[in-house]
Amino acid sequence: MIVLDENMLGLRLDQVIARWYPGRVCSITDLRPGTIIKDETIARLLQQARGATFVTTNVTDFWRRVPAHARYCIVCLALPNEQLRQLPDLLRRFLRMPEWKTKAGRMGKVARVSRRQLQYYAVGDDRLHSRVWSASQPVATIAPWPLRGLQAYAISAPFPAP
Numbered sequence: 001m002i003v004l005d006e007n008m009l010g011l012r013l014d015q016v017i018a019r020w021y022p023g024r025v026c027s028i029t030d031l032r033p034g035t036i037i038k039d040e041t042i043a044r045l046l047q048q049a050r051g052a053t054f055v056t057t058n059v060t061d062f063w064r065r066v067p068a069h070a071r072y073c074i075v076c077l078a079l080p081n082e083q084l085r086q087l088p089d090l091l092r093r094f095l096r097m098p099e100w101k102t103k104a105g106r107m108g109k110v111a112r113v114s115r116r117q118l119q120y121y122a123v124g125d126d127r128l129h130s131r132v133w134s135a136s137q138p139v140a141t142i143a144p145w146p147l148r149g150l151q152a153y154a155i156s157a158p159f160p161a162p
């Protein structure tokens with residue numbers, strides 16, 4: 001299950017991610033409907049959800065502040081708000097990496113992902129792992145287009161074949 005932070009709610013990024021991700025894609029607000037969810041309670045909610053991969057662009061409040069836990073993974077994508085539409089492609093490229101491809105490989109880790117670097121820490125490991133990864137592939141952007149009065153998004157660059 002991929003759980004998106006609430007700052008992505010109005011962009012319908014969940015629908016774009018659901019096109020290629022085989023599991024459930026939801027918002028953090030779906031885990032506790034009708035309530036205000038503060039950043040400091042998200043780790044507890046993720047523990048209860050078991051096996052959730054939480055995706056946020058709020059690097060400041062999560063990276064190196066939230067402990068890694070065996071029941072969840074946190075992915076902090078270093079993207080400014082004006083580039084949020086690039087999130088699905090960046091996330092997809094990240095989740096295709098062999099060590100992050102499976103839920104078992106992700107659980108117990110907190111990652112910070114940018115276009116050029118991946119850093120992470122894990123349960124039971126005091127080291128900060130760092131890796132440079134390919135920035136040469138273009139990141140697809142998503143542009144809005146109308147669809148029967150609803151807002152939808154068209155991808156401007158194709159995703160590579162799985």
